[in-house]
Amino acid sequence: MGRKKNKNKMGPILPEKKSGISGEKLIKDDIESNNSLNSSSKYPIDIISRLSYPFIKPSEKDIISEDDEEEYEFNFRPRLVFSCNLCLVCLKFCDSSASCEACGMVSYCSVKHRQENLPQHKDLCKVLTEVCKTNKGLLLAKDLSPDQYRTFRVKLIETIEKGLGRSLDLWEKEIILYPRLCRKCHQREGLLCCPKCRMDVYCCEEHRGDHDQWCDQYQLFRRILSIQKSHGNVVPELPNRRHKEPYTLPQNLDHQIAELFEFSQYYKKMDCHTYASLSHIATVPLTTLFAIQKSYENWKTKKDFSVDIIGAEFHFDCWNLRIWEKMFLHYLPALNSLTLTFTGPELQVPQVLVEILAKVKICTQCRTSGRSISVTFNQEKLYHEIDDLTGLNRPDVICLFNPGLYRETGFNGRDTWPLTIRKFCKKKIPVVITSYTEKEIPQDIQRIKSVSDVEVILEPQKNPFAALKPDRNFVSDDTVPLMYKNNFITIIQGKI
Ligand SMILES: [Zn+2]
Ligand SMILES: [Zn+2]
Ligand SMILES: [Zn+2]
Ligand SMILES: [Zn+2]
Ligand SMILES: [Zn+2]
Known part of the structure; x- marks a missing residue:
């Protein structure tokens, strides 16, 4: 599944040297200096508007990585999907x-x-x-x-x-x-x-x-x-846009992506599959950053952040960790060190990839200024099983993405949540919880409250940085037939 790829030696290319620069620049300047709403090109193009766009082939990408070192690409074959109206073989409509x-x-x-x-x-x-x-x-x-x-x-x-x-x-x-x-x-x-x-x-x-x-x-x-x-799964290209000032997240993911890509040609042409895939990897760091901006007054000046991700899954959280540089580190100029700890009973990282993934590649400028992203995988482990004897592990924020805490079937039929809930509440730091549907979040909070004394820092709400890739929903299919990862969010904290 991991394929080693040698990129052409092209030397460092900065984003400003991209082709089609004059048009891009013009639009960018518009965004920064002109607030009148007469140019349609500065409105984000949402995913539904992209429905009819043809697939954008990798060769059409107009962003070139500024590093020319070896890059690993992960090509996961998409799984088979059944839909009663589509041909099982080619997915064409049939009655x-x-x-x-x-x-x-x-x-x-x-x-x-x-x-x-x-x-x-x-x-x-x-x-x-x-x-x-x-x-x-x-x-x-x-x-x-x-x-x-x-x-x-x-x-x-x-x-x-x-x-x-x-x-x-x-x-x-x-x-x-x-x-x-x-x-x-x-x-x-x-x-x-x-x-x-x-x-x-x-x-x-x-x-x-x-x-x-x-x-x-x-x-x-x-x-x-x-x-x-x-076309299989796509790995969307990610621009290097370092911010000199701390970046306050805009109103939602569409605005954030438009700003990140500076309305580039690639951005304007991105098909809905590529756009959805981008949202799928972006929702993890952005939801974390959103939560940090909601719960830390000093987020702009903090020099290090440590994030614990509980119930991590390789295919969702772990395979494209470079996104944490593009959509987290680059937004916080004061941040020097970012520590990510992924833990989960179902987390399995192929042995050959552990070292490669844990060494997150960052851009030359970040590297030379001594910034770092450190990664630890606690594979096939429950959060409360991790040794914490030294007390050194003090994350700033804990994330549980789509955990379904309310379910009592737990892992392998054992309900292990109470011990995990007790452990993360005891740390008395912000805990971010997301869910696929609106109905689940209050149930999750109820579950936590049945175990520990907590306060709600952010009331349950629609997550502006939810993923945009729909999947069918079974647990409440009579009212909500489709669902999205990280669709709803809440932040809680164990009481001191
Ligand atoms: Zn049959
Ligand atoms: Zn067919
Ligand atoms: Zn960088
Ligand atoms: Zn009927
Ligand atoms: Zn319809």
Whole structure:
């Protein structure tokens, strides 16, 4: 998965020497000196506006890294995704008439793709047919309450796994979690499909419900799946923009990205998949910085920051740590040393990458002025298990991104949260908690309060620096069909 790549020797190139400089400069000067709102080019281009943009190939990037050393690129192949209206092989739209004749649960755009997929689908199809057709499995979902319907689907997965004698992959689970049934009454007769996004199905106009509120996001979800299918995951280019003055974060991520890229050509052309991927890596440092600006009066002058990230996941938090330079270190000119400690029972960093990732590459100017980013991975460890005998570990802020603290199923069936909650509350420092949906955050706070005495520094609210990549939501799918990482935020602190 790690690929070593030698970049062309080009010598240091500063961002000011980019091509197309005059146009860029003009816009930049506009932003700084002219507040009149007559130039449309200075409005951020949000992700929905980028829906129709063609994929921006890496060669079209107009930003060149100023270092010419070896760079590691991580190419993770995107996982398979199931959607009931899309061909399992090519993700093209297809209606119910194209369903697998046997199980009726998956669709194909053509006979060719059906045949192509047969070897992989065969075993699962047999069990699906037995459970869903012979035993009237999915027909039993009709008119269940939202909670009953969720339990029903979880149980169905268990039955299928038993029948298959193995656990299902994520995309296979999606066949059961998001089947072609009306989202309201869960029946399968005479289903209609939204003609715009073609991603949501309902049995009648009434059961279409609040779909219009989600249609744009469904379109985005589908468009990202489609670009991802053809071009794989992308690693967005990151400009080097060092600030001489402490940077107060703007109103939201769209504004921040526009400012970071100074409305460059690359910025103007970024497709929604690239933009979503950028938001996905940026949300981690920006949400942390946002929390620091909310809870530390001296954030502008502080010389070191130490951040503990609890429940870290390699694919979300850890693989692109250079983002911490571009969107954290470069925003705080007084900051000399940034310490990041990632801990989590599910954190697994491939052995060959531990050293490479922990040595975060920073730009020449930061390096020569003695600034540093130190990284520690506490792999497969729970936060409360980490030795803290010396008392030396005093982070300034603790982050829990999308932890789902309210869940009592915990890790491997053990509810380990109470011990972790007690430990981070005892430190009496700001603790940032985020969630996928609005509903979860108050439940998280309630969970913390059931263990420790805390005060809420920042009331639960929409996180302006949430990720913009939609994913389907299961836990409250009747009201919120799509969700985003770090979507809602709160800050708490153990009471002194
Ligand atoms: Zn196809
Ligand atoms: Zn089938
Ligand atoms: Zn219905
Ligand atoms: Zn729609
Ligand atoms: Zn730097």
